[in-house]
Amino acid sequence: MAIARRRARSGAPALTNEDLVSFYKDMLLIRRFEEKAGQLYGMGLIAGFCHLYIGQEAVVVGMQAAIASEDSVITSYRDHGHMLACGMDPKGVMAELTGRSGGYSKGKGGSMHMFSREKRFFGGHGIVGAQVPLGTGLAFAHKYREDGGICVCYLGDGAINQGQVYESFNMASLWKLPVIYVIENNKYAMGTSIERASAGTELCRRGAAYDIPGKQVDGMDVLAVKAAGDAAVAQVRTGEGPFILEMKTYRYRGHSMSDPAKYRTKEEVAKMREQHDPIDKMSKKLIEDGVLNEEQLKNIDREVKAIVGEAADFAQTSPEPDPSELWTDVLMEA
Numbered sequence: 001m002a003i004a005r006r007r008a009r010s011g012a013p014a015l016t017n018e019d020l021v022s023f024y025k026d027m028l029l030i031r032r033f034e035e036k037a038g039q040l041y042g043m044g045l046i047a048g049f050c051h052l053y054i055g056q057e058a059v060v061v062g063m064q065a066a067i068a069s070e071d072s073v074i075t076s077y078r079d080h081g082h083m084l085a086c087g088m089d090p091k092g093v094m095a096e097l098t099g100r101s102g103g104y105s106k107g108k109g110g111s112m113h114m115f116s117r118e119k120r121f122f123g124g125h126g127i128v129g130a131q132v133p134l135g136t137g138l139a140f141a142h143k144y145r146e147d148g149g150i151c152v153c154y155l156g157d158g159a160i161n162q163g164q165v166y167e168s169f170n171m172a173s174l175w176k177l178p179v180i181y182v183i184e185n186n187k188y189a190m191g192t193s194i195e196r197a198s199a200g201t202e203l204c205r206r207g208a209a210y211d212i213p214g215k216q217v218d219g220m221d222v223l224a225v226k227a228a229g230d231a232a233v234a235q236v237r238t239g240e241g242p243f244i245l246e247m248k249t250y251r252y253r254g255h256s257m258s259d260p261a262k263y264r265t266k267e268e269v270a271k272m273r274e275q276h277d278p279i280d281k282m283s284k285k286l287i288e289d290g291v292l293n294e295e296q297l298k299n300i301d302r303e304v305k306a307i308v309g310e311a312a313d314f315a316q317t318s319p320e321p322d323p324s325e326l327w328t329d330v331l332m333e334a
Contacts, residue, residue, distance in 0.1 A: 012066070012230035015223070017291045023065065023222050024282045025300055027057035030081040031279060032301075032308045033090055037080065037097055040312060041257045046097045049126070050111045053081035055220075055252040058278035059184055060085040062225025063152055063245075066233050070147055074122045074135040075154035077112040078184075078251075082154065086121040088114075090307060094315035102318030106325060129155060129162030132181070136168040139179035139242070150178040150236050158189025160203055166210075169242070173210040176241040180232050181207070183246045184219065190255045191263050204246035212242050219247030220276040250276065 034052045041050045053060075056078075064073075064085040075082045083093050088104065096103025096114050104114040112126040122138060125131040135153025142149040159165060160183055172179050183203045187194055194201050204214030213235075217228040225247065232243040250272045254261035261269075286292040292300075 012234070015226070017289070019065070020282070020286060020289075020291060021300075023061055023226075024279070024286060024297075025304065026061045026064075026085060027222065027279050027282065028301065028304050029090070029307065030057045030061070030084050032304050033084060033094070033311070034080060036308045036312050037094065038253070038257065040094075040098065040315070045316065046111070047099065048110050048112075049077065050097070050257045051078040051255065052251070052253045052257070053078055055272070055277070056184060056186060056249045057081060058222035058225055059182070059219045059247045059249050060154075062222045063180075063182060063229045065226050066229030067150065067152060070120070070149040072120045072122060072135075072138045072142070072149060072151045073154075074131045074138060074151065075124065076128070076131055076156060076159065077124065077126050078156070079112065079114065079124045083114060083116070083121060083124075086116065086119040088116050088119050088121060090311035091314040094308075094311040095318045098315040098318075099320065100315060100318035101321045101325075102314060106329070107318075107321040108325065108329065129159040129165055131155065132159065132162075132165045132168045135181075136172050136177060136179060139172060139177035140175065142178050143175070148237070150180065150233065152180050152182060154182045154184055156189060157183060157185040157187065157194050157203060158192075158197070160206055161198060166206075169207050169210045169212055172242040173207070173212050176239060178236050178239070179242045180229075180236055181212075181242060181244045183244065184249055185246055186249050186251045188251075188255070188263065191259065191261070193263070202246075204244055207242070207244045212244055214244035214246060216246045216248060219249030220272075220278045220281070222278055222282060 034054045038052055040046050060081050073086055092104045096105055096109055097111055099107045101107050104116055112124055114124045115122055132153060132155055135151050139151040185203055204216045207214050215228055218224040228245055232245055236243050252269055283297055
């Protein structure tokens with residue numbers, strides 16, 4: 001099973017109970033997938049870098065529910081959750097993590113470099129901030145082709161201080177490009193707190209010099225993300241130019257699997273888990289609203305774990321890339 005929900009472009013209808021359950025399932029799939037990826041990394045089955053999305057699930061699930069199938073998505077290296085939210089098959093994503101031919105980049109891209117033209121997901125980029133000018137280019141393509149699409153470009157609170165980000169902001173505003181810059185502010189970038197790295201910590205205001213409006217959002221609440229996403233999408237589609245959404249979120253694990261995360265206390269992480277976890281928040285709402293009961297939530301968890309288990313099995317049994325593939329997909333002659 002892959003997440004396949006994309007809303008129609010015509011407005012934002014009131015959320016149904018089915019929507020709420022779908023949000024819960026989508027976030028849980030990302031959470032369980034990332035937990036399994038962490039296990040496989042610990043077993044030595046995933047090599048290279050591996051940046052887990054645990055804790056930040058509400059951001060991408062809420063945003064994906066606000067956009068349409070013709071819209072494009074691009075992000076940084078903490079990208080597994082974005083792939084799943086775009087509807088990419090967990091089997092193909094996990095197989096790419098383990099470097100197998102059944103992966104989305106035929107086992108040659110790994111954790112940070114997966115793509116899917118079919119799902120309009122354009123990476124996965126390992127260079128900090130590099131996806132921002134590329135996302136701006138995708139927005140230019142939407143406008144040039146007049147296809148009605150927009151680009152959702154994700155970046156982090158560390159990338160926001162990169163120079164190419166502001167060059168992109170200037171062009172996007174100047175040409176009124178249809179792009180939403182989603183800043184996933186998880187407070188620590190690679191390991192330095194935002195207070196030590198940024199002169200101004202209200203990142204939603206970073207586009208002010210370029211007349212780009214911005215809004216700060218509770219990125220641990222999928223419903224708040226969905227509402228903010230709907231409003232931003234509606235404005236950008238009218239041709240008014242780019243919009244910035246700063247998602248105040250939090251990652252529970254280190255920057256990457258090799259990061260012990262000693263720059264923050266265990267008490268801080270525990271407090272965030274206990275008081276702000278996006279999945280727990282949604283499960284409580286589903287119970288309080290009488291949509292699901294405890295047993296039904298447990299059944300969903302079992303179903304999701306089975307999906308992730310199948311993906312892990314596929315990732316370990318899919319063959320490794322043939323040596324003849326070494327030189328393919330490296331250069332395209334136009």
